[in-house]
Amino acid sequence: MNGAAKLDAVDRALIVATQGGLPLVARPYHVVGEQIGIGAEEVIARLQALLEAGxxxxxxxxxxxYAIGWTANGMTVWDVADERVDALGVRVGSLDFVTHCYRRPRALPAWPYNLFAMVHGSSRDEVRDKAARIAALLGEASRGGDILFSTRILKKAGLRI
Amino acid sequence: MPELDALDRRIIDNLQGDFPLCDEPYAVAARQLGISGEELLERLRRLLDTRVLTRFGPLVHIERMGGAFVLAALQVPDGRYDEVADLVNALPEVAHNYRREHALNMWFVLATEAQDGIAAAIARIEEATGLPVHAFPKEREYFVEMKLAARA
Incomplete structure (x- = not known):
């Protein structure tokens, strides 16, 4: 699932040039191409290939x-039986209000949770209601859960290479 | 919070993916919204200036480049919170960082190009803060699609 794609130096230069954002001009791919020394057609073809490669x-x-109204953000975490977590993780991830869903290692004894599902809402109550729907879906396979509400964004730089 | 009008919301809701790959992509995207390319560019500039958008462009999946991406957490004593946040945020490997309500009260994502960069970043954070880093590397990804419609 996480196999690395083969990127050449031009792909890397293209990602470095665009990861902070595309130029806000009528022909942005021309500007990017000028920055890294290739034509706009090649910028477009490489971006297309990078999209297809994931x-x-x-x-x-x-x-x-936050600025578009999703002011409550809860990382819901669940202690799900190992033999059922993969099947249930797929179902939790397919709920329309879950934006990210992963299995991660427990850190016992302090951290018993192995399923993480990020939930957004306009209020904490909305997030709690959505978490209750996840709890219902997990049923007895979940031995417990928690919601970690975010109270402050300390950094949001996006990814940089 | 900046006020959003109906056009702002349509731009946010319709342009979270599939931005055209063509000669004049803003003009093409604008046509689908029934506005001019110039008007779209003006709106995007304002939405970026007011931080309604954090950026406009490609969203890179760093693991597909051979890099690594790990969620990690710290239990930070209250009196040291801001100091530790500054130390953690100073690392370029820290892509984002959130305060959360839990004994583990600082949750951040480390993103590095090389697989062994994560261990090095964790060691630097532990050394700088004197606190143990709890790493939660993902074992399986069930779903990722961070697209939310504008509600404001």
């Missing part, structure tokens, strides 16, 4: 979710 997830607007 190196670029998508191209577009990346909103600050």
């Amino acid at each position: 190196v670029i997830r998508r191209i577009g607007a990346v909103p600050n979710h």
Whole structure:
């Protein structure tokens, strides 16, 4: 699932040139191409290939979710039986309000949780309601859960290479 | 919070992916919204200036480049919170960092190009802060799609 794609020096230069954002000009791919010494057609073809390879997830607007009304953010975490976590993780991830869903290692005894599902809402109550729907889906396979509400963004730089 | 009008919301909701790969992509995207390319550019500039958008461009999946991406947490004593946040945020490997309500009260994502960069970054944080870092590398990814419609 996480196999690395083969990137050449031009791909890397293209990612470095665009990871902070595309130029806000009528022909942004021309500007990027000038910066890294290739033509706009090649910029477009390489971006297309990087999208198809999954190196670029998508191209577009990346909103600050607080600013667009999603002011409550809860990382819901669950202690799910090992033999059921993969099947249930897929189902939790397919809930329309879950934006990220992963299995991660427990850190016993302090941290018994192995399933992480990020939930957003306009209020904490909305997040709690959504967490209750996850709890219902997990049923007895979950031995416990918690919601870690975020109270402050300390840094949001995005990824940089 | 900046006020958003109906056009702002349509821009945010419709441009979170599939930005055109063509000669004049803003003009093409604008046409689908029924506005001019110039108007779209003006709106995007304002949405970026007011930080409604954190950026506009490609979202890179760093693991597909051979890099690593690990969620980690610290239990920070209250009196040291801001100091530790500054120390952690100073590392370029820290992509984002959130305060959360839990005994583990600082949760950040380390993103590095080389696989062994994560261990080095963790060692630097532990050395700088004197606190143990709890790393939660993902074992399976079930779903990732961070697209939220504008509600404000």
